[in-house]
Amino acid sequence: MNWALIFAATLVACEILLALPFQAKLSTVTGFSTKAARVVSSAKVSDHWKERALPAFALRIGLACMALLGMLVLIIVPFGLAGLLYDGGPAALTETMLRPLVMLGMIVGSIGYMKLRVGGGAKAQSDYSATDRFLHRVALGAPVLPEVIHDVERGLYLKGAPPSREGAHVFVCGLARAGTTILTRELYNTGQFGSLTYRDMPFVMAPNLWNNLSRSSKMEAKDRAHGDGIQVDLDSPEALDEVFWRVTCGDDYIRDDGLALHKPDADALSGYADFISLVLRRTGKERYLSKNNNNILRIPALAGYFPRARFIVPVRDPLQHANSLLGQHKRFQTADAFETDYFTWLAHHEFGKAHRPFLFKGRPLTSPDDVNYWLETWIATYSHLTAVGAKVGAALRFVSYERLCGDPAYRAALWQSLGIEDAEFAEMRNIPQKPVDGVRPELAEAAAALYAEIGRF
Numbered sequence: 001m002n003w004a005l006i007f008a009a010t011l012v013a014c015e016i017l018l019a020l021p022f023q024a025k026l027s028t029v030t031g032f033s034t035k036a037a038r039v040v041s042s043a044k045v046s047d048h049w050k051e052r053a054l055p056a057f058a059l060r061i062g063l064a065c066m067a068l069l070g071m072l073v074l075i076i077v078p079f080g081l082a083g084l085l086y087d088g089g090p091a092a093l094t095e096t097m098l099r100p101l102v103m104l105g106m107i108v109g110s111i112g113y114m115k116l117r118v119g120g121g122a123k124a125q126s127d128y129s130a131t132d133r134f135l136h137r138v139a140l141g142a143p144v145l146p147e148v149i150h151d152v153e154r155g156l157y158l159k160g161a162p163p164s165r166e167g168a169h170v171f172v173c174g175l176a177r178a179g180t181t182i183l184t185r186e187l188y189n190t191g192q193f194g195s196l197t198y199r200d201m202p203f204v205m206a207p208n209l210w211n212n213l214s215r216s217s218k219m220e221a222k223d224r225a226h227g228d229g230i231q232v233d234l235d236s237p238e239a240l241d242e243v244f245w246r247v248t249c250g251d252d253y254i255r256d257d258g259l260a261l262h263k264p265d266a267d268a269l270s271g272y273a274d275f276i277s278l279v280l281r282r283t284g285k286e287r288y289l290s291k292n293n294n295n296i297l298r299i300p301a302l303a304g305y306f307p308r309a310r311f312i313v314p315v316r317d318p319l320q321h322a323n324s325l326l327g328q329h330k331r332f333q334t335a336d337a338f339e340t341d342y343f344t345w346l347a348h349h350e351f352g353k354a355h356r357p358f359l360f361k362g363r364p365l366t367s368p369d370d371v372n373y374w375l376e377t378w379i380a381t382y383s384h385l386t387a388v389g390a391k392v393g394a395a396l397r398f399v400s401y402e403r404l405c406g407d408p409a410y411r412a413a414l415w416q417s418l419g420i421e422d423a424e425f426a427e428m429r430n431i432p433q434k435p436v437d438g439v440r441p442e443l444a445e446a447a448a449a450l451y452a453e454i455g456r457f
Contacts, residue, residue: 005082006097006106012078014110020071023134028064031337032057104152107145108203111135112213133338139202140345146247150205153278157208161277162286169276169288169309170418171302173295175381176350177324178314179401181239182427184291188237190423194283195290196240198232204243205275207282239291242347244275245298250347253297258359259349262298269305294347296381297358299388303395310418311396313385314404315454318447319436322374325351329368360384371436375443382450398454405430 036057039045045053079097083090096102114135140146170193172184188195196204203210232238245262246254248271253262264272276288295302299311316324332339332352340353349356357363357377364376389396397417403410405428415423 002087002093002096005086006093006102009078009082010106010110011113013075014113016075016078017071017134018114020074022068022071023137025064025067025071026134026137027337029061029068030341032060032064036061100148101152104149107138108149108209108213111138136202136338136342136345140204140243141341146205146243149203149209150247150275153206153209154274157278157281158274161274161281164273164276164280164288165306166308167276167280167287167306168419169290169306171295171299171309171311172289172291172314173293173299173311174313174315174385175296175321175325175378176293177321177328178316179404179428180291180293180314183312183314183399183401183404184237184289185427186423186425187289187418187420189426190420192285192420193287193289194280194285195237195288196279197235197237199234200240200282204240205247207279211282237289237291239293239348240346241275241279241290242292242294243345244272245294246345246347254347255356255359258357258363259294259297259347260359262294262301264298264301269301273305293350296385296388299385299396300391303392309395311392312414312418313389313396313398314401315382315398315451316401317433318375318378318451319439319444320431320433322371322378322439322447323434323436325374325377326369326371328352329355329374358384371438372440372443375439375447379443379447379450382454386450386454400455402430404428 036054039050039053039057079093080090083093086093097106138145139149170187172180172187174180184195187193196207199214200207200210245264245268249262249264249268252264253260280286280288295311296313303309303311329351332343332354335343335353343349343352343354348354351368355368358381360380360383364373364380366373366376368374385396385398389398397414399414400410404414404425411425411428415421
């Protein structure tokens with residue numbers, strides 16, 4: 001009887017939540033909070049206009065918060081009514097519901113029910129339903145919850161997961177738009193690796209638990225938001241494991257002005273090894289494949305902890321690369337608030353509204369709307385990686401994206417170095433060269449020299 005009451009109250013609360021404009025009000029709060037922060041920090045807005053704008057923002061935020069509070073009260077009502085019928089009364093019901101496993105069961109069960117209720121699985125990038133957006137905010141944006149769910153995942157599945165520290169794992173990393181995604185897909189298609197995929201969203205920290213709840217989800221392949229012709233579905237590998245680092249030690253390297261070098265300690269590295277083991281358990285593989293550009297911030301630590309791991313860093317012609325980054329930065333300026341939050345939760349700060357640069361030698365001096373900003377970024381990034389390569393030796397390998405696309409022998413040599421045989425490259429393709437204007441000559445010269453130096457590795 002008692003469990004039936006909890007179950008019924010949870011379902012009614014879910015129906016109330018689905019019927020209310022909870023997501024819209026939450027978006028209002030986050031949207032106007034972001035606008036207010038930008039106005040306060042902007043040197044282009046005078047104090048006079050700040051004084052006029054901030055009260056209006058505060059009013060909108062306050063009204064939305066009051067509406068959210070009212071909605072939360074309505075959502076709690078079913079549990080209050082259930083408490084009147086519960087053995088021991090409301091106090092006993094509250095005590096039961098506050099047990100960690102009961103809370104987790106209610107949260108995961110509610111999410112699963114709402115996904116089934118509205119129909120359809122997770123989307124691979126934008127174009128999310130209101131319910132999916134809410135679930136992502138809860139699973140990725142809520143404080144503490146990702147860690148709690150990860151602890152439960154560890155308790156339930158880690159004992160039966162394979163060890164990972166000695167695995168011949170592959171970490172694809174570098175600067176965005178260098179071919180990291182397509183190379184990761186080629187590696188994944190060999191069938192030798194386990195990796196996080198869109199199917200693991202939004203509960204990235206609990207791949208086994210979430211897989212057991214959502215294994216029937218399907219989605220047709222569709223173009224990803226980058227507009228580069230790459231199609232993704234639920235089983236496409238994606239750069240998701242940075243969620244682990246953001247959740248467990250994000251304050252160590254994620255700053256307001258950019259991403260700093262990251263030196264995870266032994267406990268963090270051990271926790272990451274456990275996370276890899278959990279992914280390998282879900283996928284039934286022995287080798288882990290990671291596509292995570294932020295790993296360039298922590299390669300020495302990872303290489304020291306995983307002695308058989310290899311770090312593959314694609315390199316692309318610097319002018320073409322910088323121009324591509326500029327194009328993507330402009331493209332993602334039209335992202336809505338949810339899309340910006342989405343990239344922030346995943347710690348994807350490569351470009352767009354959520355952009356935060358790598359802080360190797362401070363921020364680039366020019367504006368992100370200038371191709372020279374991205375060429376400065378290219379030089380700083382690959383200068384750093386060249387120095388890292390000298391430290392970790394054979395663990396890091398630079399690969400030319402252009403040669404991967406056009407030289408079968410070069411591809412075969414890479415595959416052989418990673419212990420892969422008889423695998424075809426199905427998606428690699430040459431990218432048409434585009435004219436790049438407005439580049440400062442001294443930057444072009446420095447980038448060309450570094451590009452030539454990397455080519456000798």
